[in-house]
Amino acid sequence: MSEAVVIATRAREASNPLATTSSQQRDHALLTMGYALVHRQDEILAANQADLAAARERNTAAPLLDRLELTPARIKAMSESLKSLSLLPDPIGEVVSGSRLANGIWIEQVRVPLGVVAMIYEARPNVTADAAGLAVKTGNAIILRGGSMAHASNMAMTAVLASAAEGAGLPKNVIQSVESTSHEVAEELMGLHGMIDVLIPRGSARLIRSVVENAKVPVIETGVGNCHIYVHAAADAEMARRIVINAKCQRPGVCNSAESLLVDSSIHERVLPPILRALEDEGVTVMGDSKTRALGAIMRIKPATDEDWGTEYLDLTMSCKVVSGLDEAIGHINTYGTKHSEAIITEDYSAARRFLDEVDAAAVYVNASTRFTDGGQFGLGAEIGISTQKLHARGPMGLTALTTTKFKAMGSGQIRE
Amino acid sequence: MSEAVVIATRAREASNPLATTSSQQRDHALLTMGYALVHRQDEILAANQADLAAARERNTAAPLLDRLELTPARIKAMSESLKSLSLLPDPIGEVVSGSRLANGIWIEQVRVPLGVVAMIYEARPNVTADAAGLAVKTGNAIILRGGSMAHASNMAMTAVLASAAEGAGLPKNVIQSVESTSHEVAEELMGLHGMIDVLIPRGSARLIRSVVENAKVPVIETGVGNCHIYVHAAADAEMARRIVINAKCQRPGVCNSAESLLVDSSIHERVLPPILRALEDEGVTVMGDSKTRALGAIMRIKPATDEDWGTEYLDLTMSCKVVSGLDEAIGHINTYGTKHSEAIITEDYSAARRFLDEVDAAAVYVNASTRFTDGGQFGLGAEIGISTQKLHARGPMGLTALTTTKFKAMGSGQIRE
Numbered sequence: 001m002s003e004a005v006v007i008a009t010r011a012r013e014a015s016n017p018l019a020t021t022s023s024q025q026r027d028h029a030l031l032t033m034g035y036a037l038v039h040r041q042d043e044i045l046a047a048n049q050a051d052l053a054a055a056r057e058r059n060t061a062a063p064l065l066d067r068l069e070l071t072p073a074r075i076k077a078m079s080e081s082l083k084s085l086s087l088l089p090d091p092i093g094e095v096v097s098g099s100r101l102a103n104g105i106w107i108e109q110v111r112v113p114l115g116v117v118a119m120i121y122e123a124r125p126n127v128t129a130d131a132a133g134l135a136v137k138t139g140n141a142i143i144l145r146g147g148s149m150a151h152a153s154n155m156a157m158t159a160v161l162a163s164a165a166e167g168a169g170l171p172k173n174v175i176q177s178v179e180s181t182s183h184e185v186a187e188e189l190m191g192l193h194g195m196i197d198v199l200i201p202r203g204s205a206r207l208i209r210s211v212v213e214n215a216k217v218p219v220i221e222t223g224v225g226n227c228h229i230y231v232h233a234a235a236d237a238e239m240a241r242r243i244v245i246n247a248k249c250q251r252p253g254v255c256n257s258a259e260s261l262l263v264d265s266s267i268h269e270r271v272l273p274p275i276l277r278a279l280e281d282e283g284v285t286v287m288g289d290s291k292t293r294a295l296g297a298i299m300r301i302k303p304a305t306d307e308d309w310g311t312e313y314l315d316l317t318m319s320c321k322v323v324s325g326l327d328e329a330i331g332h333i334n335t336y337g338t339k340h341s342e343a344i345i346t347e348d349y350s351a352a353r354r355f356l357d358e359v360d361a362a363a364v365y366v367n368a369s370t371r372f373t374d375g376g377q378f379g380l381g382a383e384i385g386i387s388t389q390k391l392h393a394r395g396p397m398g399l400t401a402l403t404t405t406k407f408k409a410m411g412s413g414q415i416r417e
Numbered sequence: 418m419s420e421a422v423v424i425a426t427r428a429r430e431a432s433n434p435l436a437t438t439s440s441q442q443r444d445h446a447l448l449t450m451g452y453a454l455v456h457r458q459d460e461i462l463a464a465n466q467a468d469l470a471a472a473r474e475r476n477t478a479a480p481l482l483d484r485l486e487l488t489p490a491r492i493k494a495m496s497e498s499l500k501s502l503s504l505l506p507d508p509i510g511e512v513v514s515g516s517r518l519a520n521g522i523w524i525e526q527v528r529v530p531l532g533v534v535a536m537i538y539e540a541r542p543n544v545t546a547d548a549a550g551l552a553v554k555t556g557n558a559i560i561l562r563g564g565s566m567a568h569a570s571n572m573a574m575t576a577v578l579a580s581a582a583e584g585a586g587l588p589k590n591v592i593q594s595v596e597s598t599s600h601e602v603a604e605e606l607m608g609l610h611g612m613i614d615v616l617i618p619r620g621s622a623r624l625i626r627s628v629v630e631n632a633k634v635p636v637i638e639t640g641v642g643n644c645h646i647y648v649h650a651a652a653d654a655e656m657a658r659r660i661v662i663n664a665k666c667q668r669p670g671v672c673n674s675a676e677s678l679l680v681d682s683s684i685h686e687r688v689l690p691p692i693l694r695a696l697e698d699e700g701v702t703v704m705g706d707s708k709t710r711a712l713g714a715i716m717r718i719k720p721a722t723d724e725d726w727g728t729e730y731l732d733l734t735m736s737c738k739v740v741s742g743l744d745e746a747i748g749h750i751n752t753y754g755t756k757h758s759e760a761i762i763t764e765d766y767s768a769a770r771r772f773l774d775e776v777d778a779a780a781v782y783v784n785a786s787t788r789f790t791d792g793g794q795f796g797l798g799a800e801i802g803i804s805t806q807k808l809h810a811r812g813p814m815g816l817t818a819l820t821t822t823k824f825k826a827m828g829s830g831q832i833r834e
Contacts, residue, residue, distance in 0.1 A: 016751060020774050099796065105785055107795065114807050115777065193629060197807050212610060216630055218808040239830040246832035334433060356825045357437050360532065368522055368828025377833070378524060378824070379516060390531050390614050390821035391635040392809040404807035407795070408773045411785025413656040415663035416794070 003180050004188035008195040010173040011116045011141040017171045019113045019139050023090035029136050029168035034082035036164035037129065037157070041075045047156035048125070055149055067124045068150055078129040085133045088381045091399045092139050106410040111403045113139035114197040118189055120211060122147040122203030128157045132175045134384055136165060138402040141174050143196070145189060147203070148181040155179070190215040197404075198392075202385055205312065220392060220401070222385035225255035225340035226312045227370045230329040230355070232346035233264040237271045239367060240345040244275050246369040247343070249282045253314050255386060256341050256373040260309065260319045262329050268322045269295070276301070276320075284316045291322035309336040326351050330358050337361060340388050341370035362388060362395035420597050421605035425612040427590040428533045428558040434588045436530045436556050440507035446553055446585035451499035453581035454546065454574070458492045464573035465542070472566055484541045485567055495546040502550045505798045508816045509556050523827040528820045530556035531614040535606055537628060539564040539620030545574045549592045551801055553582060555819040558591050560613070562606060564620070565598040572596070607632040614821075615809075619802055622729065637809060637818070639802035642672035642757035643729045644787045647746040647772070649763035650681040654688045656784060657762040661692050663786040664760070666699045670731050672803060673758050673790040677726065677736045679746050685739045686712065693718070693737075701733045708739035726753040743768050747775050754778060757805050758787035779805060779812035 001009075037044065048070040055065055091111055098108030117140045119131045128144055135142035146154040158177035165174050178185050190199060193216045201211040205224045212219055229247055231240045247258035263272050273295055279286055280300050286292070287304040295301075301320075308319040309332070323329045333342050343365035344355040352366040363373040373396060375383025380398030387393045393401040418426070454461065465487040472482055508528055515525030534557045536548045545561055552559035563571040575594035582591050595602055607616060610633045618628040622641045629636055646664055648657045664675035680689050690712055696703055697717055703709070704721040718737075725736040726749070740746045750759050760782035761772040769783040780790045790813060792800025797815030804810045810818040 016775065016777065019777070101789075101794070101796065105789065109812075213633055218636075218806060220808075236830070242830065242832055250833055352827070356827075358433065360433065360436070361823065363824040363826060365826045366828060368826055368831040369833050371833035372518075372522065372826065372831070373824075377518070379518065389635060391637075394821050395526075395824050404811050406778065407780040407790075407812050409780060409782045409785055409789060410769070410773075411783060413653070413659065414785040414789070415659055416667055416786050416788035 002185070002188055003178060004185050004192060005195075007143055007176050007178060008116065008189070008192050011143050011176060012195055014171045014173040015113070015115045015141040018141055018174055019115070021139065021170060023092070025169055026090070026136055026139060027086040029165045029170050030082045030086035030133055032168040033129075033133065033136070033161050033164040034079035034086075036160050037075050037079045037082070040160045041072060044075060044153065044156045044160060045070060045072070047152040050152045051150055060149070064149075068153075070125060070153060074126065078126050081130060082133045085137050085382055088137065088399065090137070091403050096405055103414050104412060105414050108408050109405045110408055111400070112406045114402055114404050116141045116143065116196050117402060118143040118145070118196045118199045118217075120145045120186055120189070120199065120201045120203075120207065122207055125150045125153040125157060127202060128154045128177070129161065132158070132161045132165075134382060134399065134402060136170070136174065137382070138399055140402055142176070143189065144175070144177040145186055146177065151181055187214060190217060193217050200385060220385070220387050220397070221389040222387055223255045224312055224338045224388060225257070225386075226260065226310060226336060226338045227256060227258045227341045228260045228262055228333050228337060228343070229258045229370070230262040230323075230333070230342075230344045231264060231267070231271055231275075232326065232329070232344055232348060232351050233266045234348035234351060235264075235267070235271065235345040236347060237267075237274070240271060241275050241278055243343065243345055243367070243369050245278050245282060247371055248279065248284060248318050249316070250369075250371055252316050255312075256370050257314070258318065258343075258370050259311065259313050260321070260336070262321050262323050262332060264329075265291070265322050265324050268292075272320075272322075279318060282316070284318055287317065287319045289321045292320045312338065326354060330355065334358075334360050338388055340386070341365065341373040343368065343370050362386070419602070419605055420595060421602050421609060422612075424560055424593050424595060425533065425606070425609050428560055428593060429612055431588040431590040432530070432532045432558040435558055435591055436532070438556065438587060440509070442586055443507070443553055443556060444503040446582045446587050447499045447503040447550055449585040450546075450550065450553070450578050450581040451496035453577050454492050454496045454499070457577045458489060461492060461570065461573045461577060462487060462489070464569040467569045468567055477566070481566075485570075487542060487570060491543065495543050498547060499550045502554050502799055505554065505816065507554070508820050513822055520831050521829060522831050525825050526822045527825055528817070529823045531819055531821050533558050533560065533613050534819060535560040535562065535613045535616045535634075537562045537603055537606070537616065537618045537620075537624065539624055542567045542570040542574060544619060545571045545594070546578065549575070549578045549582075551799060551816065551819060553587070553591065554799070555816055557819055559593070560606065561592070561594040562603055563594065568598055604631060607634060610634050617802060635809075637802070637804050637814070638806040639804055640672045641729055641755045641805060642674070642803075643677065643727060643753060643755045644673060644675045644758045645677045645679055645750050645754060645760070646675045646787070647679040647740075647750070647759075647761045648681060648684070648688055648692075649743065649746075649761055649765060649768050650683045651765035651768060652681075652684070652688065652762040653764060654684075654691070657688060658692050658695055660760065660762055660784070660786050662695050662699060664788055665696065665701060665735050666733070667786075667788055669733050672729075673787050674731070675735065675760075675787050676729050677738070677753070679738050679740050679749060681746075682708070682739050682741050685709075689737075689739075696735060699733070701735055704734065704736045706738045709737045729755065743771060747772065751775075751777050755805055757803070758782065758790040760785065760787050779803070
């Protein structure tokens with residue numbers, strides 16, 4: 001048997017006893033896991049040093065090295081995160097609906113774990129602790145497949161977390177990481193239909209695309225965000241400037257940051273120049289259409305191509321287009337957007353209503369920054385990721401995204417006539 | 418462009434204006450569609466006669482011909498179904514949750530259509546009308562790909578339903594059937610990621626398997642049910658007999674009928690013979706393990722192989738195994754079951770509790786027939802199918818399974834600090 005099958009079989013076996021553990025047992029395990037991360041941080045830091053040394057040898061860029069690096073403070077933060085998770089209400093066991101059928105059967109729909117969750121990710125090593133914690137909280141066995149750059153760190157953390165979970169009384173093999181870094185193992189995981197209940201990719205658009213293309217197991221797509229700010233004819237110009245700058249510049253590398261600016265042609269000559277100047281002050285390169293460039297006298301505007309309208313820069317770059325009105329703005333967003341987060345700036349009631357209704361995205365905003373699309377900001381307690389698909393979960397995903405339901409029917413001998 | 422891409426592009430274009438139609442408009446369209454089916458039944462019946470003639474020429478078996486045949490009474494029933502659908506509450510627009518965030522943003526999670534739904538099916542032509550109706554009710558554009566045997570009937574019904582929907586004021590191309598019956602078109606549909614929001618296969622296990630294996634678009638798996646009845650040591654023997662007969666024989670060709678009987682070894686010598694005799698009276702062939710066969714004197718018991726434990730017969734055949742107790746029963750079901758519907762017959766409180774908790778299935782029963790797993794029986798109003806996957810929807814699916822949600826956030830200039 002291949003490693004993927006061995007690991008998935010073990011996870012499957014662990015998932016049944018895990019599903020019937022009590023909230024108390026799982027919350028106790030989370031606290032133990034958090035404690036173990038700090039208590040055994042020397043092992044984790046040593047493995048991380050090995051990853052860092054190898055990365056430096058390959059001349060990895062400084063921001064990537066920073067993302068890779070673990071410190072006592074970062075380990076402490078992961079530990080605190082596990083503790084916070086233990087304090088959240090348990091979604092498992094919630095009775096979602098129920099009734100007494102006409103024939104006397106009592107029926108209830110109850111929230112239960114999915115079973116086996118797999119995550120393929122490239123990001124920081126803290127995803128390992130986060131994902132393991134979310135799985136334990138929701139009673140799911142988890143299979144982790146992190147990026148090769150953080151492999152030693154991930155394996156060390158998995159060893160610590162898995163032994164802590166088992167020591168706290170959970171079944172063996174609830175938390176496992178794939179040992180091999182080969183692409184074949186990842187592809188095999190994607191094909192294990194019936195053994196893995198959901199696969200969540202987290203990382204680059206390329207990684208997510210590859211999982212969607214190849215997976216035979218159910219997938220939750222996350223992340224890619226080509227988000228727009230549309231400055232409507234009835235916008236408050238100063239509010240528009242503040243929101244554009246916040247949405248573009250506050251943290252340009254994340255999925256809910258804005259990538260494209262649309263401005264109504266009836267006001268663009270007045271409203272756009274101060275926004276462009278503010279973007280320039282922040283060091284943003286603007287890719288503009290002809291009307292934007294015709295405003296002149298602003299240095300950083302480069303000509304936008306059709307490709308720009310569909311690009312998620314994740315950087316200090318923004319495309320800018322002057323549109324004829326609400327219809328063109330909504331049409332443009334529904335064509336080029338990735339259905340993540342979209343905003344209109346307006347004081348017009350009917351325009352706001354139409355934008356909220358007609359733009360097809362996980363989150364639609366009036367007069368607020370797209371940067372709010374986030375589980376913490378939306379009050380979900382914990383965030384698994386931001387789903388950009390429509391099935392199962394859409395937008396920021398809280399704990400319930402890692403659950404399903406089961407119907408329990410209690411009868412007294414009923415048969416169907 | 419291929420036919421699949423042309424049709425999906427049209428559906429995508431129709432889905433945006435469709436999503437913002439009112440309940441009134443969609444319910445009016447459903448009534449018009451129902452009226453049109455009856456009013457233009459001659460066209461539909463003529464097309465159906467052509468399908469029937471072709472099927473007879475290929476020496477199709479009588480039950481299949483019966484499934485294929487449309488009559489004025491069957492058309493009337495489809496029309497009535499569309500009318501009933503128009504009377505159900507509209508799931509679209511429901512505010513699922515909402516709050517005022519600390520920063521003053523009003524946020525609400527609202528139920529919206531998925532967008533474009535595709536269905537690949539083999540079953541009776543009435544699925545065409547049912548699926549079109551469910552799509553219109555939930556504001557989704559639908560792409561239908563029926564079986565080749567009913568092709569003329571499906572195309573005729575689609576023409577009638579589509580023109581009625583358009584005549585009633587819905588956008589063009591809300592209801593479309595694929596003209597080509599080639600496998601390539603079906604495979605192409607499965608690959609249209611980003612254009613089709615969900616694909617629902619309905620039909621044989623082979624069809625469903627092929628869709629799951631090949632689809633790159635999100636899929637909802639339906640249907641396959643290897644359902645068990647477990648007669649526990651503390652069962653009421655007469656209740657057990659009645660439920661086994663009902664679950665196996667009332668309609669053996671459907672997914673919620675029972676395929677396998679498990680009987681506790683402490684009572685099997687007393688309880689099993691009357692059940693086996695009753696099954697024999699109903700013409701059921703029993704595939705038994707050695708202990709079942711050792712009861713002797715019962716004619717129809719053939720030796721069961723390991724393959725039998727995993728087989729959905731969909732016929733008057735049932736496998737039968739004597740188990741040592743609750744642990745073996747739950748283990749067997751979680752190994753061989755298809756996570757559809759599973760039942761225990763017992764008067765023991767703790768055994769009932771453990772079975773409900775530990776059996777991993779869409780519906781778990783105590784002292785009732787598995788035949789109740791059905792949208793109508795569960796009070797869902799309309800049924801799209803029975804999901805045997807865990808993501809998005811599990812068990813009988815009502816109208817909400819064809820919806821997703823969107824977050825609407827209404828601010829007053831908020832930016833993220």
